[in-house]
Amino acid sequence: MGDLSWNEFLSQAKQFYEISQELGDAWILQEKDSNPPNTFLKISQKIKNQKDLVNVEYHVVYSVSYQVPMLFLQAHRSDGSLLDLDAVWQLFMPETNSEDLYQILTQMDHPVLFRPFMALHPCRTAEVLKQFGEPSKNQVLTFISLYGPKVQLHLQNAYGLATKYT
Numbered sequence: 001m002g003d004l005s006w007n008e009f010l011s012q013a014k015q016f017y018e019i020s021q022e023l024g025d026a027w028i029l030q031e032k033d034s035n036p037p038n039t040f041l042k043i044s045q046k047i048k049n050q051k052d053l054v055n056v057e058y059h060v061v062y063s064v065s066y067q068v069p070m071l072f073l074q075a076h077r078s079d080g081s082l083l084d085l086d087a088v089w090q091l092f093m094p095e096t097n098s099e100d101l102y103q104i105l106t107q108m109d110h111p112v113l114f115r116p117f118m119a120l121h122p123c124r125t126a127e128v129l130k131q132f133g134e135p136s137k138n139q140v141l142t143f144i145s146l147y148g149p150k151v152q153l154h155l156q157n158a159y160g161l162a163t164k165y166t
Contacts, residue, residue, distance in 0.1 A: 003067040003126045004139055006036045012140040013041050013060070019141070019162045030059075037062040038112050041140070047152050049091050052078045058153050060144060061111055068125040069143040072110050072117040073151055088118050092151045105151070120147055 004012070013029065020027035025043075032038040041060040046053045056075045063070040075083040075091060083091065085107050093105060110117045128146060129139055136142040141162075145155055 004062070004069070005067070006062055006064070009037070009062040009069060009140065010039055012138045013039065015138055016041060016140045016144070019159055022162070023156055023158050025156065032112050037064060040112055041144075043153070045153070047075075047091065054078075054083065054091060056152070058148075058151070059110065059112075059117070060140065063122045063125075064111070066122040066125060068122050068129070069140050070111075070122045070125070071120045071144075071147050071151065071153075073119075073153075074117050085118070120150065 017027055017029040028042045030040050030042045040062070042057065044055060044057045046055055048054075054075050054077060056073055059072040061070050061072060062068075073088075075088055077083065089105065105118055105120055107116055108119050109115065110119075125143065125147075129136070129142060141155075141159060144153070145159070148154060
């Protein structure tokens with residue numbers, strides 16, 4: 001347990017989306033086209049930084065290389081301008097050693113949209129997901145629960161109570 005096939009990811013992303021709908025949450029299941037792996041989960045929220053509100057769009061996509069979910073994000077100031085890498089680091093990880101940041105949160109091309117996004121690096125995701133004694137029935141939900149808080153993406157506790165999928 002820890003790594004996923006594309007079909008497992010897609011099934012679990014759809015289950016997560018169903019939970020979101022039941023809870024009245026704002027997640028979207030975005031499908032670029034019917035070719036794999038062109039479907040991902042998406043949500044936006046506003047975060048207050050020192051100067052103003054920042055609009056952050058999060059995408060949970062499938063990493064073909066690592067066979068795990070992966071979290072991408074873009075952050076925009078209230079005037080619509082995109083935050084650069086340093087500003088994103090300051091927003092989400094101000095306490096982290098700058099040498100370690102490139103290994104945690106870095107800029108790379110979105111695997112579906114093919115444009116630059118910030119991404120939490122997936123190199124240890126499978127290992128982290130395997131560390132749970134009882135395997136999760138929905139690793140996408142587990143992934144978002146574990147990795148989301150690192151970039152101020154928090155799920156309602158009710159997601160964990162959806163026993164049909166957890």
